[in-house]
Amino acid sequence: MRKKLVLLITGLIAIFMLAACGSKSQDDVVKDLNGKQKDLSSYKAEAKMTLKMGSDSQVYDVEIWHMDPNFYRVNLKNAEKDQSQMILRNNEGVFVLTPALKKSFRFQSDWPQNSSQAYLYESLIKDIVADKDAKFSATKEHYVFETKTRYQNNSMLPIQEIKLNKKDLSPAVVKVMDPDRNALVTVEFTKVKFNASFDKDDFDMKKNMTRAELNMPAMADGGDKAFTVKYPTYEIKGTKLIEEKSVKIEDGKRVVLTYDGKKSFTLVQEKVKSKVASTTPTYVEGDLVDLGITIGAVTDHSISWSQGGVDYMIASKNLTKKEMVEIAKSVQGEAVK
Numbered sequence: 001m002r003k004k005l006v007l008l009i010t011g012l013i014a015i016f017m018l019a020a021c022g023s024k025s026q027d028d029v030v031k032d033l034n035g036k037q038k039d040l041s042s043y044k045a046e047a048k049m050t051l052k053m054g055s056d057s058q059v060y061d062v063e064i065w066h067m068d069p070n071f072y073r074v075n076l077k078n079a080e081k082d083q084s085q086m087i088l089r090n091n092e093g094v095f096v097l098t099p100a101l102k103k104s105f106r107f108q109s110d111w112p113q114n115s116s117q118a119y120l121y122e123s124l125i126k127d128i129v130a131d132k133d134a135k136f137s138a139t140k141e142h143y144v145f146e147t148k149t150r151y152q153n154n155s156m157l158p159i160q161e162i163k164l165n166k167k168d169l170s171p172a173v174v175k176v177m178d179p180d181r182n183a184l185v186t187v188e189f190t191k192v193k194f195n196a197s198f199d200k201d202d203f204d205m206k207k208n209m210t211r212a213e214l215n216m217p218a219m220a221d222g223g224d225k226a227f228t229v230k231y232p233t234y235e236i237k238g239t240k241l242i243e244e245k246s247v248k249i250e251d252g253k254r255v256v257l258t259y260d261g262k263k264s265f266t267l268v269q270e271k272v273k274s275k276v277a278s279t280t281p282t283y284v285e286g287d288l289v290d291l292g293i294t295i296g297a298v299t300d301h302s303i304s305w306s307q308g309g310v311d312y313m314i315a316s317k318n319l320t321k322k323e324m325v326e327i328a329k330s331v332q333g334e335a336v337k
Contacts, residue, residue, distance in 0.1 A: 026136035029143050029169075033125045036169050040122075042067040044196040045171070047119055049076070050186045051292045053332065054233070058293060062119050062187070065196070071203045072112065074119065075212075083308055085294055086212060087111070090203040094288060095281055096295045097205070098306045099212040104205060104281035107297065109288045116150040116160070117290075118174045118187045124162050126150075141166055149176060152289070156326070157184060170194070185292065205281065227271045227310055229255050234330035236263045236323065263323065265316035267331070271309060291329050303328050 024032075045064040050057055058078060065073040072089040086097040094107040117123040128134060131147040138144065142163045149160050156178055163172040170192040176185035201207045231241070239261030247254045252272030259265050286299035296305030303324040304313040312331060314324050 023138065024143075026134075029136070029164075030129060033128060033164075033169060037122055037125050040068065040194060042194075042196050042198065043121060044191075044193045045119070045121065045189055046191040047187050047189045049119065050188075052182075052184045052186075053292075053329075064119055064121075065198065065202065066120070066122070067198055067203070071198075072120075073203055073208065084212065085306075086208060087288075087295060088203060088205055088208055090205065092205065095205050096288070097209050097212055099209070100309045101306055101311070102213065103306065104209055105284045105297070106281040107284055107286075107288045111288045114287075115152050115290070116176075118160065118176050118185055121171055121192075124171055124174065127160065128162060138166075142172055143169075152287075155322070168194070227253070227269075229257075229269060230331050231257070232267065232327045232330045234326045236261070236327075239263045239265075263316070263318045265314055265319050265324075265327070267327075268313045268315070270311045272311075289325055291325065293329075293332060296325075296328060298324060307332070 043064075043066055047062045047064070049060045049062050051060070061077045063073075063075040063077075065071075070089060070091075072087065074087040075084065076086070077084040084099055086095075086099075088095040088097060089111065092106075094109045094111050096105045096107070098104070112120055112123055116127055127147045127150060128145050130150070133148075135146040136144070143166060145162045145164075147160055147162065149157055151157055157176050158179060159177045159181065161173075161175045161177070161183075163174070164170065165172050171187075171189045173189070174185075174187040175183040177183050229244070239259050241257060242260045243256075243258040245256045245258075247256065249270070249272070252270060254268065254270040257267040257269075259267070284297045284304075286297040286302070286304075289296050289298045289303070291305055294305050294307045296303055298321055300321065301317055302313060302315045303321075304311070305328060306312070312328070314328060316324065319327070
């Protein structure tokens with residue numbers, strides 16, 4: 001009896017020792033991630049991105065293509081609102097394609113190197129490696145890191161939780177949180193394929209614009225039809241709306257909102273009739289900025305973006321870049337004065 005008990009205890013100790021040997025430390029996983037990135041020539045991924053804005057949420061389907069070293073194609077689509085936008089990077093530069101407006105914009109930008117990107121695998125690895133104070137834990141199926149983010153002009157999203165699948169270190173879920181640890185951006189990966197193959201023209205700007213337009217539903221509302229004027233919900237103390245002016249332009253309508261105070265600014269909203277897509281992209285001054293629901297361009301004194309078939313621009317001599325980004329992010333949903 002005693003011999004059996006000794007054997008049982010010995011067996012349990014051996015099991016625990018094997019389990020301990022099988023578990024990886026934070027340094028082990030970081031080392032594996034560095035190795036994974038070095039060996040990774042390309043990947044394709046699909047994800048669902050949920051953006052929480054107050055009491056509302058918007059869900060986007062995201063398709064990500066990457067080919068080493070600097071080719072990217074990120075397609076963002078909100079099926080409910082028939083909105084889509086594509087970020088493209090190739091040897092010619094960084095492009096943002098907006099099929100609903102038949103427009104393409106070209107940026108002189110080092111995107112995506114200049115900021116965190118919750119849907120890009122190599123960006124997540126960079127965030128994990130860069131944060132020496134990152135927290136680490138493990139579950140049955142995942143390695144979990146909590147790291148600082150590298151978002152520019154956005155102190156509202158300082159923390160992120162990154163879950164990686166243990167079996168292949170692929171991304172599972174990313175939650176980008178505010179200072180109170182509320183998840184405002186959640187990216188749930190549904191499919192990841194490493195070392196994927198691509199055709200020669202998969203990252204070509206003109207080819208992608210043509211494909212995107214063919215996949216767009218027929219737009220029932222022309223540029224001459226009234227559109228809903230939107231107002232920013234982000235408040236700046238001492239600044240208020242003093243004038244709203246609607247102007248008919250040659251191919252559509254323009255609405256100009258003037259805000260006065262110590263932090264004065266002008267918000268312009270413009271909807272034009274659909275045009276034939278230009279084969280030459282419009283060069284945009286400024287840095288590419290992620291507004292959550294869309295991609296914009298920000299300079300020292302302005303920020304511009306397109307959403308739902310409407311062009312927007314905020315101009316100000318008094319606002320900081322961070323303030324312009326926050327105001328732009330809040331120009332959405334139902335009109336609120």
